[in-house]
Amino acid sequence: MIIGQSIQIQRILTFIDKLSKTDTTALIMGESGTGKELVAKMIHQKSSRAEKPFIPVNCAAIPSELLESELFGHEKGAFTGAQNCRYGRFELANEGTIFLDEIGDMPLHLQVKILRVIQEKTFERIGGTRPIQVNVRIIAATNKDLENEVKEGRFREDLFWRLNVVPVVIPPLRERKEDIPLLCEYFINKFSHKFGYSLQIKPEVMQIFLNYTWPGNVRELENLIERLYVLNEGGNINIKDIPERIRFGENSFQKELIPDDLNPFSSGIDLNEVLKEYEKKLILHALNLHGWIKSRAAKYLNINRTTLIEKMKRLNIKDNENED
Numbered sequence: 001m002i003i004g005q006s007i008q009i010q011r012i013l014t015f016i017d018k019l020s021k022t023d024t025t026a027l028i029m030g031e032s033g034t035g036k037e038l039v040a041k042m043i044h045q046k047s048s049r050a051e052k053p054f055i056p057v058n059c060a061a062i063p064s065e066l067l068e069s070e071l072f073g074h075e076k077g078a079f080t081g082a083q084n085c086r087y088g089r090f091e092l093a094n095e096g097t098i099f100l101d102e103i104g105d106m107p108l109h110l111q112v113k114i115l116r117v118i119q120e121k122t123f124e125r126i127g128g129t130r131p132i133q134v135n136v137r138i139i140a141a142t143n144k145d146l147e148n149e150v151k152e153g154r155f156r157e158d159l160f161w162r163l164n165v166v167p168v169v170i171p172p173l174r175e176r177k178e179d180i181p182l183l184c185e186y187f188i189n190k191f192s193h194k195f196g197y198s199l200q201i202k203p204e205v206m207q208i209f210l211n212y213t214w215p216g217n218v219r220e221l222e223n224l225i226e227r228l229y230v231l232n233e234g235g236n237i238n239i240k241d242i243p244e245r246i247r248f249g250e251n252s253f254q255k256e257l258i259p260d261d262l263n264p265f266s267s268g269i270d271l272n273e274v275l276k277e278y279e280k281k282l283i284l285h286a287l288n289l290h291g292w293i294k295s296r297a298a299k300y301l302n303i304n305r306t307t308l309i310e311k312m313k314r315l316n317i318k319d320n321e322n323e324d
């Protein structure tokens with residue numbers, strides 16, 4: 001089930017409906033963990049091939065020297081150790097769907113064979129001469145910029161255009177934050193069946209989730225909820241239960257970058273947090289420069305003494321006992 005109320009997810013659901021009524025090749029693009037395999041499975045399950053196999057192949061996880069035999073199989077005696085004839089995944093997926101995950105990592109010589117399967121619906125097993133006919137729908141996915149891979153010569157342009165007939169782009173979770181509460185609810189519900197108890201996320205924790213950038217996308221959120229189930233036997237989830245990486249992730253990263261005004265903040269800026277840190281630095285600088293005499297430091301900063309005291313309290317700057 002694909003969860004999400006964002007416009008982007010609603011649009012993807014419409015795409016899935018349309019794609020499941022046809023037999024065209026589809027290309028799903030998105031960062032790791034955004035749900036590419038889930039979308040591919042859903043297209044298959046809603047299609048007329050639903051009763052037939054859905055065969056996923058992670059092209060990046062299988063060493064390139066094994067990938068060809070994994071995909072296309074081999075004849076008996078095709079190479080040392082090939083004692084029996086072996087069916088490849090294309091044959092196993094016959095009448096169903098093959099999901100070629102991480103297709104951007106597929107070696108060029110295999111891209112040619114894939115192109116031929118798309119165009120002619122035939123291939124040969126390794127060591128074989130007899131063309132084998134298959135009726136397989138191909139859905140491919142990638143987290144790479146395939147157009148760029150084409151430019152760099154690592155991906156065949158003809159295959160790119162063949163795959164890119166109907167591109168589906170799944171945006172990262174940080175670009176559809178309105179899906180986060182729904183996804184939390186969905187995973188809490190899912191794991192409550194497995195663990196036999198439930199969790200509640202406090203609003204301040206949800207705020208942290210909304211501020212975080214989720215580089216591992218939905219998979220990271222799902223893993224976090226499972227982890228919270230393992231470590232907390234039910235009840236409320238408080239801020240202290242959340243790993244520091246998520247609690248302070250972006251902020252601790254930014255703190256290191258503050259001295260350099262023009263640093264490239266690759267994943268966005270929490271302006272209030274950065275300004276607060278910068279203000280604290282300037283106030284500490286002024287206080288140190290003037291021996292922690294607040295009236296002088298305030299004058300140096302061109303603010304009132306009372307404003308300085310107020311700011312020191314807010315920024316948690318401990319007084320150095322030097323009263324003026």
Ligand SMILES: Nc1ncnc2c1ncn2[C@@H]1O[C@H](COP(=O)(O)OP(=O)(O)OP(=O)(O)O)[C@@H](O)[C@H]1O
Nearest residue numbers: 001002003004031032033034035036037038218219
């Ligand atoms: N919108 C969603 N609703 C419910 N579950 C989701 C959603 N998106 C992703 N998931 C879940 O998140 C996990 C990761 O999704 P999936 O494996 O489909 O991602 P992927 O993009 O194929 O990742 P990778 O590129 O690393 O292979 C899965 O458990 C999947 O069920």
